[in-house]
Amino acid sequence: MRSLSFLSVFITITKLHLLSFADGFIARQLTIKVSRAKPQLFLSGRNGMDNNQQKPYISEKSDTFPNSLPRSYIRRALFLSSVLSIAAGGSLIMRVGAYTTMPSGFKRIQTQFIAALGDPESSTGSNANEWGLWKLDPGPRGVWLKQYNSVLVKNKGIAPAGWKFDPNDWWLEEHGLIMEAPLFPLPQGKYLVTGGRSTTAVLTVDKPADNTKQQSWSLDSNAKLYDVTHLPCRSARYSPVTSGNVGSPLNARIEDFPVSPGAEMPSVEGTKKQDYAVLFVIGVEDNIKEL
16 A cells, blocks of 8 residues: 555656646747736727637748747647646646636636736726627637638628627737627626636626626736736727728738737727737636526
């Protein structure tokens, strides 16, 4: 029994080392630098994302990742990381919040995504009614800007994933993919949210106030909105200022993408833009049956 116990401890420690190495390998190889600069994407009012089962994006417009490393480096990093993760008893699924223990009264869910507005230094607000929710990662379900005519226009606004493009209210993400809109408003309840960095917090969204549509929100543990924002995921909402194709995706500049982590999304001629922060939802209250 004592020898079996020693072997079990040895295997567990080995797994932890391998998982840690696997998680850090891609970051070290790609040397992705996430700027601490405050993103310009939290101003409230419209006029002012990676489902964890998807592979990281690689820009279509060049043979290099945004940090100019060759794709061969990326392939080797992903391959070795996957092998090490499997050897450690892991899986090919990105472990967003994998090391987070669910608080009492919460259950883990497949990662969903919140589009949030607010002061990045705030822990509370009253505009959760302006926040949206993507139940599925909108990136892999998106359409490349250069395919706007050949895919969306040709198919009367219906994307291959089944969602409908709204020419008067459309979304872009950081790689130049046109996305489906999130569901509005964010349902009331408690969510376990993270930015995939060092902070995980409980987000509480209250029911709408009487006679208004405003919903209060708050983060626990002194967490700020910036702390639970996933900086590499950028998203923005665009509305034409006039009718016609003046404010369409055709006016977007392909060379403006991909967008650096934490940076503001590009403006598009003929539109007004609102940037949104992206938060990962990794858990909800036990009493919430479905989001």
